[in-house]
Amino acid sequence: MNWEVVIGIETHVQLRTQSKIFSGSSIAFGAEPNVQANAVDIALPGVLPVLNREAVVCAIKFGLAVGATIAPRSVFARKNYFYPDLPKGYQISQFEVPVVAGGGLNIRVGEQEKFVHLTRAHLEEDAGKSLHEDFHGRSGIDLNRAGTPLLEIVTEPDMRSSAEAVAYARALHALVQWIGICDGNMQEGSFRCDANVSVRRAGEPLGTRREIKNLNSFRFMQQAIDYEVQWQINEISEGRAIRQATVLFDPDSGETRAMRSKEDAHDYRYFPDPDLLPLEIGADWIAEVKAGMPELPQAMQARLQTEYGLSAYDAAILTASRAMADYFVAAVAAAGAANAKAVANWVINDVRRSMVDGLRDEGGEPVASAVRGDAPGRDVIRVPAEALALLILRIAEGVISNASGKKVFVEMWSTSDSEVDAIIKRMDLTQVSDASALEAVIDGILAANQKSVEEFRAGKEKAFNALVGQAMKATKGKANPQQVNDLLKKKLGA
């Protein structure tokens, strides 16, 4: 039986504003409970919401980045329900007329490219948090998060596998950070996905969907969808119908389980919020925001290819995140455009791998003492772009060998010392290019390795490499390998 998986994703993106969407309270994470909740946030009698323009700017930026329509007039509505962490008894959101409609994102799974269409993106406020632990049969309410600005981004049901869903989520995650509207911190809940999943036999109409709530890591998203798909297929195969429901993913068991079914769905009694005027966004405002937007990833990718002759693959990797792209640009600026390809190689092979997989030494072995890829701070590039550029210049100038360069890089990454020249000096890595000094070393090696010399003369190419190795070892890697090659060949009459 051929099953088709259909996935749509809703993402709550916490906007990087100074203050809340309808009040002046700070939205910084990690404060003591309820210290960032003012009269408006705790919904005292008589208080009123005032829209934060910065949140609207974020929505406009997003709309522009995904090629969507930005509504000239959108409406804030009240979504009414009772919950202790919802102080007003309603959430201010957008319902019938969202601020952003349409647009989409390109995603790539392996060699396959795909365009995921967006339905809409709307502005809304977050609720507070209910804390059920530590209160002995009671619940605590923390309203610091209440009123935090969110952009809820909804896709069409365009994805056909968990891999596509994760690729979309990653692409969106990179984009919202790229345009500076979200810090992307998934642990702190700045980027939360809900996945609507259904399955159908090829050619049949859409199946009944279940919504997996609050996926806050890409790994969990993949696991949750895979489990859910298999569960739905099993249910249908065994003759049971899928009932629409909201489910939660339990990372410990790897299973999804139903939270509530559609039957106990709320009637939210949406209606336009009479405390807020319709949000009007004129062409002027859009133009002003557009002028302040950074170059978008796809445009930059094309530019890197034409400007520096990078491959499409390299350009795509370098523009996968804003941090990586900014780093590359800064390093090229310092190293000069002539070294752009070398910079790209170092950034992709050394910098990026050190961030993702952890630091490796010049032989590719993990460096035990270094910050690992999954440790906090993994997003920090521990070698400044200017230092990397200088290192590349020193290699190009022949001051150190490439192999020594790797040692310097490892040293810089693990100690955060970025004085390239001082490290080269301290580690005694300056390349030996003095021909007479090298000749003496090579004469000694030839004398001590008569066996290899004879083997080479007998036609064994490998023996030559052994002699080069000996020379490099004798100079502690500081000899210029090309020069060693040339001298050896000369001496051996090859």
Place this chain on the structure above:
Amino acid sequence: MINASLSELSAALAAKTISAVELATLFLDRIDRLNPGLNAFIALDREQTLAQARAADASGKVGAGDTPLAGIPLAHKDIFCTKGWRTSCGSRMLENFVSPYDAHVVEKLAAAGMVTLGKLNMDEFAMGSSNETSYFGPVKNPWDTSRVPGGSSGGSAAAIAARLAPAATGTDTGGSIRQPAALCGLTGLKPTYGAVSRYGMIAFASSLDQAGPMAKSAEDCALLLNAMAGFDERDSTSLERPAEDYARDLEKPLQGLRIGLPGEFFGEGMDADVRAAVDAALDQYRKLGATTVEVSLPNSGLSVPAYYVIAPAEASSNLSRFDGVRYGYRAPEYGDLNDMYSKSRAQGFGAEVKRRILIGTYVLSHGYYDAYYLKAQKIRRLIAADFQKAFESCDVIMGPTSPSVAFAFGAKSADPVQMYLSDIYTISTNLAGLPGMSLPCGFGNGGMPVGLQIIGNWFGEAKMLNVAHQYQQVTDWHTRMPQLAGAAQ
């Protein structure tokens, strides 16, 4: 002194004939004597009042040209949040609520140097037309204590009528300033929607609520409005317009004024005594040089039904915050969370509030929204358009404020629809966002005051005040006071 206008009080304070402390004491003493029989004040704090009065005396504001109200006492409807005073909104739900902040209106009047006498009784959450829904008991009409003072700003009206305060704040969602002003023989003004900030005013129906002054005369209202109105960035529906002097046109003659008389306001339903007083007032206006023209507000018959969809819809959502979680009443005993919500709200709210929450919840429900809420919003636009058409041929519109004089306690409380019809002439103004006034124009059955309503176009406050003031220059209805007020002097 108790019957003096605000200008007269201001002059007396400036001349140091009396100090702010003496003036406050005079009214506090009257409140002590008369309030127990009227129940107009529900929160008093003599020490705080006198401290404010002493501060006013010391401030240098008294007698200054830009603070003509400095040192004059007034009282606030208990719908306005006042720092340090209980703010109950007439409800058990907020029986013990002390606001940590001042409403914009309270701030503005304090900045003008006015002294707070106390907080005034009102219908619970401003839902009522007789002050019978207050958790703190009904307010009595000083003209006849067996009758209602009107509502919801009934405490404000009774306090001024009994000369327990020279002025008061009120709010008007469907007539809650104008109707009690009419029933107690006062002058009250509901400004254009957005002219006065709603920040700190406990919301009933956000798109209709508007704060305004209640006092003895149009001139007093103009001075109070000068101090209350103005843009406030904390209220997104507050209008950003240049400040205006609402008293600037008071002395303009009315020669050539065109008064529109909607046929719909003079048909069946209005009591004969009210009609006689209103007709006499219109004659007076003609003598002042005004002409009257027939105008039509064809959709005004739909205003009460449209209002009783929109206002409860908004109220049902606005009152959701009173859930017993963070402040306000919480039932002493409950089972789970839902039980806590339902018991707290069932015990904390009175019957009328619950009725409106139920209506509002119903009309917003899935499947009913289009038929009720959306339809009512359409009617609202039609009503606003009717007024604009009418204002093409007139400068102000006049009619009765209320179809009858003040009625006896219990006369309408058993029949909500009868009660709702008390506001039949005032509600359309709120739906259209227009300014409206009521001023005394005589007496009807039982010697009870009758109110004349003036409706202006958007931002027509200065015009309305001019029209009312000129009438008050040639009549003395607004200076009359009930016997009990005079007797207590």
